[in-house]
Amino acid sequence: MKAGSVQRVVIVGGGTAGWMTAAALVKLLPHRVDVRLVESEAIGIVGVGEATLPHIRAFNERLGIREAEFMAATRATFKLGIEFNDWGAIGDSYIHPFGTFGLGGGAVDFHQYWLRLKQAGVPVPELDELSMGVQVARQARFALPSTDPTSLASTFGYAYQFDATLYAPFMRKVAEEAGAVRTEGRVVGVNQHPESGDIVSLTMESGEVIEGDLFVDCSGFVSLLLGKTLGEPFEDWSHWLPNDRAVAMPCKTATALTPLTTVTAMPAGWRWRIPLQHRTGNGYVFSTRFISEDEAAAALVAAVEGEKMADPRLLKFIAGRRRRSWVKNVVSVGLASGFLEPLESTSIYLTQIGITALIELFPEKAIADIDRDEFNRLVDLEYDRIRDFLILHYHATRRNDTPYWDYVRTMSIPESLADKLELFRKRGRVVKYREGVFLDASWIAVYLGQGVIPEGHDLRADAPPLDQVAKGMEQMKAQIRTEIAGMQGHRDYLERYCPMPAEAM
Amino acid sequence: MTEDRRISRIVVAGSGLVGLTAAAMLKRKIPGATVTLVGAAPADALSERLHATLPSIVGLHVDLGIEEAQVMMGTGAAFRLGTLFEGWNGKRPGYVHAYGEVGRTIGIAQFHQHWVRQAQKGKPAPYDSYSPAAMMARGSRFVHPQDDPNSPLSGFEYGLIVDPRGHVAMMRAFAQHVGVVERPVGIADVRLAADTGYVESLLLDDGSSIGGHLFVDCTGPAATIRSKLDDRFEDWSAWLPCDRAIFAEGPGAADPPTLDTATAHAAGWAWQCQSRASGSRGLVYSSAHLSDAEAGAMLPGTSVAFRSGRRSQPWFRNCVAIGDAAVTIDPLEWTNLHLAHSALDRLITKMPDRDWSPVELWDFNRECAAEAERARDFVALHYAAAERNEPFWRDAAAATPPDSLAHTLRLFRERGRLPLYEEETFTRHSWAAVLLGQGVMPRRVDPLIDLTPPDQSDRAMAQMREGIAAMIPNLPTQGAYMRQLSGASR
Numbered sequence: 001m002k003a004g005s006v007q008r009v010v011i012v013g014g015g016t017a018g019w020m021t022a023a024a025l026v027k028l029l030p031h032r033v034d035v036r037l038v039e040s041e042a043i044g045i046v047g048v049g050e051a052t053l054p055h056i057r058a059f060n061e062r063l064g065i066r067e068a069e070f071m072a073a074t075r076a077t078f079k080l081g082i083e084f085n086d087w088g089a090i091g092d093s094y095i096h097p098f099g100t101f102g103l104g105g106g107a108v109d110f111h112q113y114w115l116r117l118k119q120a121g122v123p124v125p126e127l128d129e130l131s132m133g134v135q136v137a138r139q140a141r142f143a144l145p146s147t148d149p150t151s152l153a154s155t156f157g158y159a160y161q162f163d164a165t166l167y168a169p170f171m172r173k174v175a176e177e178a179g180a181v182r183t184e185g186r187v188v189g190v191n192q193h194p195e196s197g198d199i200v201s202l203t204m205e206s207g208e209v210i211e212g213d214l215f216v217d218c219s220g221f222v223s224l225l226l227g228k229t230l231g232e233p234f235e236d237w238s239h240w241l242p243n244d245r246a247v248a249m250p251c252k253t254a255t256a257l258t259p260l261t262t263v264t265a266m267p268a269g270w271r272w273r274i275p276l277q278h279r280t281g282n283g284y285v286f287s288t289r290f291i292s293e294d295e296a297a298a299a300l301v302a303a304v305e306g307e308k309m310a311d312p313r314l315l316k317f318i319a320g321r322r323r324r325s326w327v328k329n330v331v332s333v334g335l336a337s338g339f340l341e342p343l344e345s346t347s348i349y350l351t352q353i354g355i356t357a358l359i360e361l362f363p364e365k366a367i368a369d370i371d372r373d374e375f376n377r378l379v380d381l382e383y384d385r386i387r388d389f390l391i392l393h394y395h396a397t398r399r400n401d402t403p404y405w406d407y408v409r410t411m412s413i414p415e416s417l418a419d420k421l422e423l424f425r426k427r428g429r430v431v432k433y434r435e436g437v438f439l440d441a442s443w444i445a446v447y448l449g450q451g452v453i454p455e456g457h458d459l460r461a462d463a464p465p466l467d468q469v470a471k472g473m474e475q476m477k478a479q480i481r482t483e484i485a486g487m488q489g490h491r492d493y494l495e496r497y498c499p500m501p502a503e504a505m
Numbered sequence: 506m507t508e509d510r511r512i513s514r515i516v517v518a519g520s521g522l523v524g525l526t527a528a529a530m531l532k533r534k535i536p537g538a539t540v541t542l543v544g545a546a547p548a549d550a551l552s553e554r555l556h557a558t559l560p561s562i563v564g565l566h567v568d569l570g571i572e573e574a575q576v577m578m579g580t581g582a583a584f585r586l587g588t589l590f591e592g593w594n595g596k597r598p599g600y601v602h603a604y605g606e607v608g609r610t611i612g613i614a615q616f617h618q619h620w621v622r623q624a625q626k627g628k629p630a631p632y633d634s635y636s637p638a639a640m641m642a643r644g645s646r647f648v649h650p651q652d653d654p655n656s657p658l659s660g661f662e663y664g665l666i667v668d669p670r671g672h673v674a675m676m677r678a679f680a681q682h683v684g685v686v687e688r689p690v691g692i693a694d695v696r697l698a699a700d701t702g703y704v705e706s707l708l709l710d711d712g713s714s715i716g717g718h719l720f721v722d723c724t725g726p727a728a729t730i731r732s733k734l735d736d737r738f739e740d741w742s743a744w745l746p747c748d749r750a751i752f753a754e755g756p757g758a759a760d761p762p763t764l765d766t767a768t769a770h771a772a773g774w775a776w777q778c779q780s781r782a783s784g785s786r787g788l789v790y791s792s793a794h795l796s797d798a799e800a801g802a803m804l805p806g807t808s809v810a811f812r813s814g815r816r817s818q819p820w821f822r823n824c825v826a827i828g829d830a831a832v833t834i835d836p837l838e839w840t841n842l843h844l845a846h847s848a849l850d851r852l853i854t855k856m857p858d859r860d861w862s863p864v865e866l867w868d869f870n871r872e873c874a875a876e877a878e879r880a881r882d883f884v885a886l887h888y889a890a891a892e893r894n895e896p897f898w899r900d901a902a903a904a905t906p907p908d909s910l911a912h913t914l915r916l917f918r919e920r921g922r923l924p925l926y927e928e929e930t931f932t933r934h935s936w937a938a939v940l941l942g943q944g945v946m947p948r949r950v951d952p953l954i955d956l957t958p959p960d961q962s963d964r965a966m967a968q969m970r971e972g973i974a975a976m977i978p979n980l981p982t983q984g985a986y987m988r989q990l991s992g993a994s995r
């Protein structure tokens with residue numbers, strides 16, 4: 001039974017963001033909302049966010065989604081991290097794992113002991129040989145992480161790689177079963193209150209008028225309500241993140257089914273490889289200031305590993321975000337609020353942040369300013385932190401082989417990032433934040449992986465005897481090997497746990 | 506081989522509790538450093554005079570390698586679980602702020618949301634009656650937090666009531682034991698390098714001088730060394746209007762309470778706390794609203810003038826200010842010594858080398874600033890949310906809070922939500938305990954609470970409250986617990 005205070009929530013756009021929002025609202029606020037989602041089959045979805053971050057597991061869990069069912073339906077694979085090839089220099093390769101180096105949790109960060117040994121000229125394993133997550137990924141194995149924090153097997157996390165064109169329908173089913181109502185058709189008019197400017201209703205191509213109290217803009221790059229109707233300005237970050245196109249093309253999987261997303265630096269951008277159960281997603285993210293669309297498409301076709309399963313498809317975007325994501329009675333979620341290239345798989349994460357914040361700050365019919373202010377504060381914080389992390393990948397490079405890399409290597413960077421970089425260079429320290437998606441280990445992996453090598457180390461790491469530290473590192477490397485030896489292969493694990501339906505093969 | 510740029514000669518100025526603790530910690534944690542302690546103990550540093558301390562003191566002792574039994578038995582300290590606030594809101598009963606969980610999450614909405622929903626319908630049981638630690642404190646009971654996370658006695662922390670004299674003596678003995686060299690001579694002058702402005706040496710009262718790489722200024726509000734470099738200071742008196750504290754000593758007790766009190770009066774507040782070695786009473790007030798003579802009549806004792814605020818850059822060049830030399834704050838909620846300990850921990854964690862790279866000092870100062878400002882907000886909250894009619898309280902209520910606190914107050918008043926910022930000293934449980942205790946009632950509740958019907962949360966809440974109430978009488982008083990401990994350690 002619903003009380004009189006039920007709000008009519010109208011979601012515009014039925015891609016990943018739209019159906020995730022719809023599912024979360026009807027599942028978590030069943031007594032407060034009537035959810036109506038309008039979408040048009042004539043408008044395609046972007047669906048580039050095929051690789052995710054571990055946070056999505058909490059989102060699914062809260063919605064009562066069973067992992068194996070969800071993975072089978074979306075042809076998902078496990079993802080233990082991201083492999084970066086050719087970033088610091090051509091020929092370099094490192095993995096940014098969802099996990100720690102060493103056991104984690106000590107008073108002095110593990111990598112500080114490692115730096116001490118390196119700086120003393122003592123032979124020491126590579127840092128990635130001391131990360132459980134990296135090694136499991138490198139060997140293409142999988143097991144669920146242990147819940148015992150003293151075990152090395154607890155030091156990695158995982159996310160998924162899935163087919164985004166199947167994820168939205170999966171979430172649609174969840175949403176519709178819980179009461180969300182879908183309306184097919186194009187929006188031809190957005191009607192505002194003459195005084196407040198709030199959105200009152202949408203006029204559909206069919207002539208139907210859909211009224212609402214709260215409108216969630218999931219219309220993608222178009223940003224139909226927030227951008228086009230309310231005119232919220234867009235903060236353009238393309239001077240730091242110059243990529244403005246992606247060309248995507250799936251192919252058959254020809255090599256190993258890696259529990260990893262691979263991103264390989266290209267002459268004017270980077271290329272992703274995302275292995276799914278039924279195919280491998282590929283794409284080239286690039287900047288038209290440095291390469292033409294045709295050249296990029298040709299470079300992608302030449303680079304993919306297996307038989308192509310579709311023609312290259314082009315996407316256009318600009319890095320940045322709307323100044324505010326919630327204005328009047330319009331909350332934008334996903335690409336309608338902003339775009340950051342999926343180099344660190346943050347697209348779905350940012351969508352999730354928007355949804356979580358909307359639910360936690362769900363307003364009354366008369367929206368309080370503080371609800372909007374807190375929502376915008378939280379969203380901005382996430383965007384700003386991710387932005388800095390992305391820029392780091394471009395700026396911390398020795399590549400000088402193309403004008404593109406010359407530009408990103410030498411461009412000016414946000415002061416907030418310059419301070420973080422300098423602090424790491426000095427003594428391997430990571431600026432600590434309570435909020436924000438990427439934790440210390442992520443920053444450390446990327447700094448060191450891209451050749452930002454600290455000059456010094458934490459003095460406290462000098463306390464234990466040198467040979468004892470060196471021996472400990474060797475032991476840990478051996479322990480990690482032993483742990484992994486007992487794990488199943490990634491493909492075997494998937495076949496046992498969440499095989500895709502036979503008709504999809 | 507390159508020159509060794511490590512900081513190895515450290516001079517700590519100010520031989521009070523903060524200076525002794527700093528010297529001992531630096532000596533223990535910085536391998537190969539010589540640490541010399543000079544200068545008198547500051548007389549007007551709030552962080553050195555207060556008896557009540559926050560839970561971080563327990564971790565500090567562990568970190569130094571000082572056994573708790575040594576502190577408790579050796580110096581006559583007592584355990585404390587929280588503070589009872591009385592008279593801050595004329596219409597409401599007193600409330601306890603203890604350091605730990607209040608209630609347990611029911612469904613997916615936080616506990617305090619359930620309490621607010623109940624309060625909107627009728628008269629709820631006091632918020633602190635759902636806090637095991639607060640109820641232990643009200644009952645003068647104590648046990649250590651239990652390891653089993655399912656135990657109702659697991660989710661809290663405790664601080665200590667120390668006897669400053671005994672505590673200083675213990676810390677001095679400890680500092681000597683770990684190899685700190687103390688030269689009990691006053692500081693006559695500070696010599697700066699003519700070209701760089703860095704501190705070169707301190708000229709001492711006996712005509713000698715002492716040089717070093719790093720100078721740690723624990724001289725109290727005077728900041729004898731640090732103030733020679735610059736005097737930029739951020740004044741907080743608009744939000745923390747008290748500027749005087751009177752300290753009075755009393756006797757200890759064999760079975761002291763585990764609760765101290767902070768009682769509002771016409772122009773400030775008064776405290777009372779007791780350890781086994783000594784008791785302490787204090788009167789904090791605004792000299793603009795209460796004359797020193799009137800205050801002296803209310804509580805005869807030693808008067809200390811202070812100004813709440815913080816040094817803009819505690820660490821500048823090769824001199825770092827710790828304690829009241831860096832930040833002075835109204836002692837309500839006992840953050841003074843905590844901020845000193847926290848800065849000390851940060852100093853060791855972030856120890857640079859003699860290149861004094863600006864980014865490393867920036868990182869230290871940034872975290873110190875954020876932490877001090879959040880502590881300020883928490884203390885200022887008590888004034889901003891108080892309801893009393895005297896001119897002092899009307900002025901306090903009329904002051905515009907700092908932006909960060911204003912945001913917290915708006916968000917909590919509207920929907921009972923707490924924004925967490927970086928470097929927060931107090932958990933969301935503490936914030937909610939004070940906000941609700943002072944009578945700041947959210948206008949509405951978290952919508953996620955709808956998934957739990959009201960009668961279901963009423964039942965769960967009653968069960969929690971009754972469970973706590975039934976448990977308390979079976980727990981030992983502080984005195985009995987101490988006897989158990991000393992029996993066990995024999």
